[in-house]
Amino acid sequence: MLDQDDDSALLRRQKQFLQQVEFELRRINRRIIHEHIPELNRDRFVALAGFVAEIRSRYLRAALALSAFRPGSAEAEDALAALERERRSFEECVAAFAALERAIEQGYVDIQR
Numbered sequence: 001m002l003d004q005d006d007d008s009a010l011l012r013r014q015k016q017f018l019q020q021v022e023f024e025l026r027r028i029n030r031r032i033i034h035e036h037i038p039e040l041n042r043d044r045f046v047a048l049a050g051f052v053a054e055i056r057s058r059y060l061r062a063a064l065a066l067s068a069f070r071p072g073s074a075e076a077e078d079a080l081a082a083l084e085r086e087r088r089s090f091e092e093c094v095a096a097f098a099a100l101e102r103a104i105e106q107g108y109v110d111i112q113r
Contacts, residue, residue, distance in 0.1 A: 026106060026108065029106070029108040030107070030108050033103060033108050033109055034109075034110075040109050040110070041111060041113065042111060042113065045111065048096075048100065051093065052090075052093045052094060052097050055086075055089050055093045056090055056093075056094075058089070058090070059086040059087055059089070059090040062079070062082050062083040062086040063083055065079050065083075066079050066083065
């Protein structure tokens, strides 16, 4: 019985510790992000979403362009290189957008009207 009580006390302390750390992380992130992004509003957020959509369309267009070439041809190799560049851009933009969404969800950023 004593072991269960010890385990329960340990779990409560660990949970409390994690809650305190989460509170501090939120405070630190809010301060630092607000220093660099003093105003984030719906228009800026939606504009970023539009930018990501444009990059997505470029990536997909580059993928579909491959169908015009014979695999292994010089043209196909050039198209593949272009596709890789577009993929990197797309993945970077998606990651940035997801990071902003997460920051909003975590309360690190306030969305102003």
